[in-house]
Amino acid sequence: MFKKIPLAWLQLTRERTRLVIALAGIAFADILMFMQLGFREALFDANVLLHKSLEGDIVLINPQSDALLSMQSFSQRRLYQALAVKSVSSVHPIYLDFTGWKNPQTRKLRNIQVIGINPEDKLFALPGVAEKLDVIKLPDVVIFDKGSRAEFGPIAADIEQGKFVNTEVDGRKVKVGGIFELGASFGADGNIITSDQNFLRIFADKRKFGLIDIGVINLKPGTDVEVAKAQIQNFLPKDIKVLTKQEFVDFEKDYWASSTAIGFIFTLGTIMGFIVGTVIVYQILYSEVSDHMPEYATLKAMGYTQTYLLLVVFQEALILAILGFMPGFGFAMVQYTMARNATLLPIAMTARRAITVIILTILMCFISGAIAVRKLRSADPADIF
Known part of the structure; x- marks a missing residue:
């Protein structure tokens, strides 16, 4: 159709200014959708980096826990009871809490996530942790997350330069x-890891001995994880929640998707971008x-059908979608880089997100075209001849 009569392209390019405005509007809508989807995915990815890095098969938590930032403690006896299950190879307690970190330079306090392990x-499986396990055995020694926000001070830079860094935690x-590398998240601006003994020293006034926040279970080689989970679940009392590693990530x-306003806001922002783009393309x-x-009336008089005219409009919609997507994609890449540098969140372009947005863009333009073609019904050759 385009080879015979490239009508859709000719009509769009006849008014160059209008075309540029249309493409700018579509690009703006695409950027908005890219940013909202990007932040939404970064929200999820950043908050499950610790979960994904766990070297374990099964996770035990208190059923009252909502998320990593609000974990409820439980007795470590429950974790060690799991050793009675034949498929269990080893168990490992994790202590988790938030408290004030004093910036060594400004002396300002900022909440940091403290992780205690044996x-x-x-x-x-985080860069830098395995190499520093012997270091945190020493009294009052911690390792610092180089991905923490700058407000905690230039800790990583000082350590890399061989400087001694002393400060206060709680x-x-x-x-x-x-230093190690984990990264900031929406729940934690920064992280430190220390030994379980150092953790209990830091929180001596707040913690009862024998209470842990996460229990990690390693299974014997060849064990079916789902079967082992069911065995542990049946063996332990009902005051413990048993999850596979993937279920812990999904938890x-x-x-963040359903219990906080943040997930809803980013989803709403994506919808608003779609609506804005639809309105612009429709206009x-x-x-x-x-x-x-x-x-159009002349074409009808020449014998072209209503279907042909509708296809012309939908071709225009498709052209606008593709041409508008390209600058939107480019600007979104730049925005992702700026956002990643400013927030330290793992926000980056993915093929899945690019495909999602271009599909939404085409759908957006086709919806606009479907509404706009109603005007074609009034194209009557009698009005011209």
Whole structure:
């Protein structure tokens, strides 16, 4: 059709200014959708990095826990009771809490996530942790997350330069013995890891001995995870929630998606971007159809069918969708880089998101075209001849 009469393209390019405005509007809508979807995915990804890094098969938590930022403690006896299940190879407790970190330079306090582990356990597949397990065995020594926000101070830079860094955590003097890499999230601006003994020293006034926040279970090789989960669930009392590693990840994602306003806001922002783009494209296509009514009436008089005229409008919608998507994609890449540098969140372009947005863009333009073509019904050759 385009080879014989490239009518859709000719009509769009006849008014260059209108075309540029239309493409700018579509690009704006695409950027809005890209940013909202990007932040939404970054929200999920950042908040489950710790979960995904766990070197374990089964996770035990308190059923009253909502998410990593609001974990409820439970007795470590429950974790060690799981050793009685034949498929269990080893168990490992994790302590988790938030408290004030004093910036060594500004002396300002900022909440940081403190993670306590047994230094003999290799629990996290995070860069820098395994190499520093011996270091955190020392009293009042912690390792600092280099992905933490800048408000905690230039800790990583100082350590990399060989400087000694001393500060206070919850009012207790500590030494930073090294760095690891996890990254900030919507729940935690920064993280430190230390030994279980150091953790209990830091929270001596707030913690009862024998209470942990997460229990990690390693299964014997060849064990079916779902079968082992059911065995552990049946063996332990009902005051413990038993999850597979993937279920633990989903547990966190579900909280941020359904129990907080943040997930809803980003979803709403995506919908608003779609609506804005639909309105913009509709206005352009409606103007195109209205301005070319005499031409459409002439084509009808020449024998072209209503279906052909409808296809012309939908071709215009498709052209607008593709041309508008390209600058939107480019600007979104730039915005992702800026957002990643500013927030330290793992926000990046993915093929799945690009495909999602271009499909939404085409759908957006087709919906606009479907509304605009109603005007074609009034294209009557009798009005011209």
